[in-house]
Amino acid sequence: MKAVRLVELGKPLKEENVEVPAIGASDVLIRVMACGICHSDAHYRAGISPIERLPLTLGHEVAGLVEQTGKEVTHVRRGDRVCIHYLVHCGSCEFCVRGLEQFCTTVQMIGKHRDGGYAEFIKVPGRSVFRLPDEIPFDVGAIMMCSSATALHALNKARLKTGESVAIFGFGGLGFSALQLARALGAGDIYVVELNQKKLAAVREFEAIPVDANEGDPAEQIKHATGDKGVDVSLELIGSAKTMHQAVRCLAPLGRAALVGLTAQSMSIAPYSEIINREAEVIGVSDHLAAELPSLIEMAMSGKLRFPSGIVRAVDLDAVQINSILDALEKTTDQIRTVIVPK
Ligand SMILES: [Zn+2]
Ligand SMILES: [Zn+2]
Numbered sequence: 033m034k035a036v037r038l039v040e041l042g043k044p045l046k047e048e049n050v051e052v053p054a055i056g057a058s059d060v061l062i063r064v065m066a067c068g069i070c071h072s073d074a075h076y077r078a079g080i081s082p083i084e085r086l087p088l089t090l091g092h093e094v095a096g097l098v099e100q101t102g103k104e105v106t107h108v109r110r111g112d113r114v115c116i117h118y119l120v121h122c123g124s125c126e127f128c129v130r131g132l133e134q135f136c137t138t139v140q141m142i143g144k145h146r147d148g149g150y151a152e153f154i155k156v157p158g159r160s161v162f163r164l165p166d167e168i169p170f171d172v173g174a175i176m177m178c179s180s181a182t183a184l185h186a187l188n189k190a191r192l193k194t195g196e197s198v199a200i201f202g203f204g205g206l207g208f209s210a211l212q213l214a215r216a217l218g219a220g221d222i223y224v225v226e227l228n229q230k231k232l233a234a235v236r237e238f239e240a241i242p243v244d245a246n247e248g249d250p251a252e253q254i255k256h257a258t259g260d261k262g263v264d265v266s267l268e269l270i271g272s273a274k275t276m277h278q279a280v281r282c283l284a285p286l287g288r289a290a291l292v293g294l295t296a297q298s299m300s301i302a303p304y305s306e307i308i309n310r311e312a313e314v315i316g317v318s319d320h321l322a323a324e325l326p327s328l329i330e331m332a333m334s335g336k337l338r339f340p341s342g343i344v345r346a347v348d349l350d351a352v353q354i355n356s357i358l359d360a361l362e363k364t365t366d367q368i369r370t371v372i373v374p375k
Pocket of ligand 1: 092178179
C-alpha cells in the first residue's frame with residue numbers, strides 16, 4: 033500500500049510502498065477514508081516533538097471503513113464506518129483500569145509512536161475503534177478525533193456546569209470546537225479572546241462575545257464585562273505564559289482555568305490574590321479519554337458541533353500536497369482543516 037512517511041527529521045515526508053499491516057486477534061484493519069493533517073504533525077516533521085523511531089507514517093486523526101477484524105473483535109465488522117481514538121492503551125494497567133488511559137504505562141499515540149493514517153490502511157486495537165454514524169462525513173469524523181475531543185476533555189476537566197460563564201483564549205481549531213461544545217453543555221455567556229480580526233468576526237457569527245486583545249488586557253476586559261466578577265471557567269488554547277496568566281486572572285471566585293496550549297515558558301502567579309482568596313483552580317489538560325468520544329460523536333450527529341462547508345479541505349495521499357499543507361501549518365493557526373482522502 034501507499035504511505036506518506038517521515039523518513040528523516042527536518043526533511044519533507046516521503047511516499048513509500050509498504051506492506052498492508054497484518055492484524056492480531058484483537059486488532060482491526062481500517063481502510064482510511066480521511067486523515068486530518070494536524071499542526072502537531074508539522075512539529076513531528078520538524079523534529080520539535082521527539083520521535084522515537086523512523087521511518088514513521090504520520091496521522092492521528094483517522095476515519096475510515098473496517099476492512100478486516102481479528103477474531104476477538106465483536107463491536108464492529110467489515111464495512112462499518114468508524115473513527116479512531118488516537119491513543120493505543122493496554123487496557124489493564126493501573127491507569128487504564130481507572131479509565132485514565134492517557135497515563136497508560138505503555139500508551140502509544142498513533143502517528144507518533146506507531147504508524148498512523150497517512151496511508152491507505154491502518155491497524156489499531158479494537159478498543160480504539162468507534163462507530164461513526166452515517167450523519168457524520170468521514171472528514172469531520174477524522175478531525176473531531178483530535179481538537180474537538182481535546183476541547184471536550186478540557187470542558188469536562190474544568191467541570192463546566194449549566195449557566196456558567198466561559199472565556200476561551202484562542203479561536204483556532206480547538207477554540208472553534210470549544211465554543212460550540214461549551215454551548216452544547218449549557219454554558220452561559222461565552223467570551224472568546226483573539227487578536228485576529230477575521231476570527232473575532234467569526235466569534236460574533238457564533239453569537240459569542242469577542243474580546244479583542246489588541247484593545248488592552250483581555251483579563252481586565254472580561255472583568256469589566258462581567259461587572260468585576262470574572263468568568264467561572266477559562267480555557268487557554270494558545271500555549272503562551274502570558275495568555276495562561278490572563279486565563280487565571282479573569283476567573284471569578286471558585287473559577288477554574290484549564291490549560292491546554294503547550295509551552296515551555298514559566299508562568300508566575302500571585303498566590304494570594306489570584307488563587308487562594310478566590311479558591312481558584314488551575315487545571316492541566318492532556319489529550320482526552322475514550323469514554324468521552326461517544327458523547328462527542330453524539331453532539332456532532334445532532335448538529336450541536338458543526339463544521340461549516342469550507343472549513344475542511346481535502347488533498348490526495350500525495351507527499352508533495354501533504355508537505356505543502358504542513359509548510360503552511362508552520363506559519364498559521366487558522367480554523368481551516370485539511371484532510372487526506374486516499375483515492
Ligand atoms: Zn491532531
Ligand atoms: Zn494501560
